[in-house]
Amino acid sequence: xxxxxxxxxxxxxxxxxxxxSCQLSGYTFIDCYIHWIRQAPGKGLEWMGxxxxxxxxxxxxxxxxxxxxxxxxTSTDTGYLELSGLRSEDTAVYYCATDLNMVRGLSPxxxxxxxxxxxxxxxSVIVS
Amino acid sequence: xxxxxxxxxxLSASVGDRVTITxxxxxxxxxxxxxxxxxxxxxxxxxxxxxxxxxxxxxxxxSGSGSGTEFTLTISSLQxxxxxxxxxxxxxxxxxxxxxxxxxxxx
Numbered sequence: 001x002x003x004x005x006x007x008x009x010x011x012x013x014x015x016x017x018x019x020x021s022c023q024l025s026g027y028t029f030i031d032c033y034i035h036w037i038r039q040a041p042g043k044g045l046e047w048m049g050x051x052x053x054x055x056x057x058x059x060x061x062x063x064x065x066x067x068x069x070x071x072x073x074t075s076t077d078t079g080y081l082e083l084s085g086l087r088s089e090d091t092a093v094y095y096c097a098t099d100l101n102m103v104r105g106l107s108p109x110x111x112x113x114x115x116x117x118x119x120x121x122x123x124s125v126i127v128s
Numbered sequence: 129x130x131x132x133x134x135x136x137x138x139l140s141a142s143v144g145d146r147v148t149i150t151x152x153x154x155x156x157x158x159x160x161x162x163x164x165x166x167x168x169x170x171x172x173x174x175x176x177x178x179x180x181x182x183x184x185x186x187x188x189x190x191s192g193s194g195s196g197t198e199f200t201l202t203i204s205s206l207q208x209x210x211x212x213x214x215x216x217x218x219x220x221x222x223x224x225x226x227x228x229x230x231x232x233x234x235x
Contacts, residue, residue, distance in 0.1 A: 115162035119171035
């Protein structure tokens with residue numbers, strides 16, 4: 001069974017940095033992208049960015065540019081999300097997710113997805 | 129960025145009802161759309177991909193249709209386990225985006 005296991009809940013002060021991990025098991029790590037998605041209280045799902053563990057390439061939502069870093073460690077099959085300059089609006093549950101069936105294109109614009117079929121359990125981050 | 133607008137944002141329905149949720153894209157996205165079910169305290173679950181293909185293991189009462197800019201998720205006969213929030217997501221280009229969600233509540 002393919003699983004994504006995330007690190008535990010965090011409580012941070014405004015201005016601090018949070019780092020969340022997401023370990024993949026049951027699948028070849030470099031064969032899929034690791035995406036990060038968050039849900040603030042009472043709000044919808046928000047895509048933040050992704051990392052391609054094969055080459056470390058990242059793509060971020062413009063909203064988070066400059067504050068977010070997504071990385072992958074192929075020695076431990078673990079993806080990481082680091083969000084800096086935390087503010088109260090960053091209070092949310094953060095999920096990692098992947099599409100096991102996606103097809104890499106020659107360029108990001110040609111990536112073909114089916115849908116996020118494996119999700120981590122979520123990590124609560126409270127900024128207060 | 130491609131914007132997805134879901135309607136309604138919430139609805140009340142009874143067990144056995146037919147429920148339809150709409151997702152409209154700000155530009156044509158072919159069939160690069162997925163639907164998810166999200167329950168409190170759980171991770172979202174993929175229901176439909178490629179606009180109309182049922183994910184393995186998902187009950188056949190769920191169906192998806194549409195292409196271009198207008199898409200629908202239909203639950204043919206609402207069951208107690210279906211009360212949740214539903215999201216669409218587009219994969220036509222980065223950034224990947226979600227619709228605002230539709231909360232399905234018990235009438």
